Amino acid sequence: SILLSSATRQLIVQGSVVTQPFWSPDSRSIAFFENGMLKKADISGGPAQNICEAVGPIGGGTWNQDGVILFARAGVIYRVLAAGGQPVAITSLDQSKQETEHLAPAFLPDGRHYLYLSVSAQPSESAIYLGELDSTEKTRLLAADSKAVYAAPGYLLFNRGDAVFAQAFDAAKLALNGEAVRIADGVPFVNNSANVSASLGRTASFAVSQTGVLTYRTGATSASAQPVANVAERSLLWFDRSGGRTGQVGGPGTYAGIDLSPDGQRVAAHTHDGSGGDSWFFDSAQGRMQRLTFDATQDNSMPVWSPDGVRVAFGSKRNGKAGIYVKLADNTGKEELVTESDLPKMPMSWSPDGKLL
Numbered sequence: 001s002i003l004l005s006s007a008t009r010q011l012i013v014q015g016s017v018v019t020q021p022f023w024s025p026d027s028r029s030i031a032f033f034e035n036g037m038l039k040k041a042d043i044s045g046g047p048a049q050n051i052c053e054a055v056g057p058i059g060g061g062t063w064n065q066d067g068v069i070l071f072a073r074a075g076v077i078y079r080v081l082a083a084g085g086q087p088v089a090i091t092s093l094d095q096s097k098q099e100t101e102h103l104a105p106a107f108l109p110d111g112r113h114y115l116y117l118s119v120s121a122q123p124s125e126s127a128i129y130l131g132e133l134d135s136t137e138k139t140r141l142l143a144a145d146s147k148a149v150y151a152a153p154g155y156l157l158f159n160r161g162d163a164v165f166a167q168a169f170d171a172a173k174l175a176l177n178g179e180a181v182r183i184a185d186g187v188p189f190v191n192n193s194a195n196v197s198a199s200l201g202r203t204a205s206f207a208v209s210q211t212g213v214l215t216y217r218t219g220a221t222s223a224s225a226q227p228v229a230n231v232a233e234r235s236l237l238w239f240d241r242s243g244g245r246t247g248q249v250g251g252p253g254t255y256a257g258i259d260l261s262p263d264g265q266r267v268a269a270h271t272h273d274g275s276g277g278d279s280w281f282f283d284s285a286q287g288r289m290q291r292l293t294f295d296a297t298q299d300n301s302m303p304v305w306s307p308d309g310v311r312v313a314f315g316s317k318r319n320g321k322a323g324i325y326v327k328l329a330d331n332t333g334k335e336e337l338v339t340e341s342d343l344p345k346m347p348m349s350w351s352p353d354g355k356l357l
Contacts, residue, residue, distance in 0.1 A: 013041045013048050020058060024082070025065045025111075031082070033058050036294065038071060040082060052080045052087045057280075057289055059103035060147065064111035068133065074290060075101040077116055079133070091116070091131065091138070098122050100248060104147035109171050115141070115148045115156070121248035128158060130174060141176060142167070151208040162186055164206050164216060186218045236267060236282070249282045257302040257346075261309045266329070268292065268303035268312055279303040279314050281329070292331070302346040305329070307354045313338070315346030324357065 012021075012030060021032040024040075031040045031051065038054040038061070041047075051069065059072030067082045070090070078087040093099040098121040106115045113132050118140075120126045128148040130139040141148070146159030156169040156176065164187050167180040187206055206216035236249035236258065254272040261268070261281075268281045276299040279292040292312060293300035303314040306326075313326045323340030324347055327333065338357065339345070347357050 010043070012043050013039075020060055022061045022063060024063050031061055031063055031069060031071075033061075033071075038069070038080070038087075049084075051082060051084050054087075055294075056291055059101065060105060062105045062107045062114065064107045066111055068111070070105040070107070070114055072101075072103045072105060072116070077102050077105050077114075077131070090133070097125055098247070106147065106149045108150050108174075109152075113174060115150070117144065117147050128156075139174075142180075149208055151214070152210060152212050157183075157206065157208055157214070159187065159206070164214075184214070184216050187216050236269065259304050261305045261329075262307060263309055266305075266309075268305060270301040270303060270314075272301075276317075277301060279312075281312070290331075292327075292329075302348070304347040304350050304357070306350050307352050313347040313350060313357055315344075 013032065017034060019033045021030045023030055028044070029040050029042050031038060033039070033054055034048075036053060036055040038051040039048045040051055041049070054071065054073050056074035059075075061069060061071035063069050063082060069080050069082050070077055071080070071087075072078070073087075075093060076089050077091040079090045080087040091102045093102070097118070099118050100121055101119040103117045103119060104115075108114060113130060115128055115130060118125075118127055118129050124143070126143065126145065128141045128144045130141050131137075141156070142158070144158045144160060148156050148158035150169065150171065151157050151166070154169055154171060155166045157164055157166050158180075159165070162185065163182050164184040165180040166183050168177040169175070170177060184206065206214065208214045233252045234255050235252050236255060237245055238247040238249065240246050249267050253269075254277075255269045256272045256277070257270040259268045260266075266281050266283050268279060270279050271277050273296045276296045278294065278296045279300045280289050281292050281303070282289050292303060293314065293316070298316045298318055300314050300316045303312045305312055310329060311326050312329050313324060316323055316325050318340075321340040321342065322344045324338045324345055325335045326338055327335040350357055
């Protein structure tokens with residue numbers, strides 16, 4: 001953390017891969033994600049404490065004055081107590097709107113209502129929605145490319161293109177007023193890492209304090225950002241046999257190698273991250289991406305389905321060796337090493353009889 005009145009930095013927590021921190025309402029603690037867990041730590045020091053498991057693509061979090069945390073995981077919003085407990089999903093994807101993910105939850109001042117970004121396969125339908133704890137009702141507020149946050153004394157800040165806008169918002173009536181005003185230009189989108197939701201790249205680099213102070217990062221925009229290790233962001237799209245587009249798999253990502261399951265219901269894909277990456281699969285029945293491997297430094301790549309759709313083979317770098325591993329597609333059981341050596345190797349196809357790679 002850095003005090004706005006000085007340039008002095010303070011180390012709060014040190015870990016392996018700490019991502020997406022967010023403040024407690026009293027500014028005495030932060031919550032963050034690390035190694036498949038949602039954790040919290042006091043800024044005064046001391047060890048971090050586990051709150052709950054948070055495995056899958058993560059899309060931001062928020063913490064209210066009653067000790068309730070909302071966070072986005074695997075495409076939907078979850079609720080959990082800051083003291084710890086079992087997270088419960090409080091949103092679900094609306095297939096009629098072609099929703100692919102819910103991201104970036106942000107509490108309003110009353111601590112009961114919250115904002116979130118709904119990402120749609122139809123870009124014009126992506127929007128900020130208003131939700132309420134203990135209610136399934138959701139209200140569309142405005143079209144947006146990115147997250148929205150509340151700023152005192154009464155504004156919503158959000159991103160369109162490469163600019164941050166502010167629009168008057170009545171927190172008591174939960175209603176927007178007037179027209180949006182551009183307040184900052186050249187604000188880039190966040191770059192993704194392997195444990196971050198693919199669509200979180202649509203979340204702009206800005207934040208606002210409870211006193212109305214805006215901080216933001218300027219630099220390369222989403223349109224001009226350099227690809228990660230020469231792997232550009234791509235979208236996975238469904239097409240019918242006549243060439244017509246019928247849908248999209250998740251959000252944009254640095255995909256490098258995909259394979260369709262034999263039953264046509266799941267897609268396995270590698271998401272590149274620097275010099276490594278992990279493998280994921282998209283389950284059309286559940287409508288979201290799920291993690292297949294859990295260590296991007298191993299460069300777990302080129303997933304290939306077995307003919308019966310029960311197992312997945314993939315390449316991986318471990319202990320200085322390049323190997324091919326096989327695991328059950330439901331993530332149960334241990335990974336099985338098939339072969340390894342000093343030379344790079346990865347599976348390309350699995351024979352129909354299931355005997356050969």
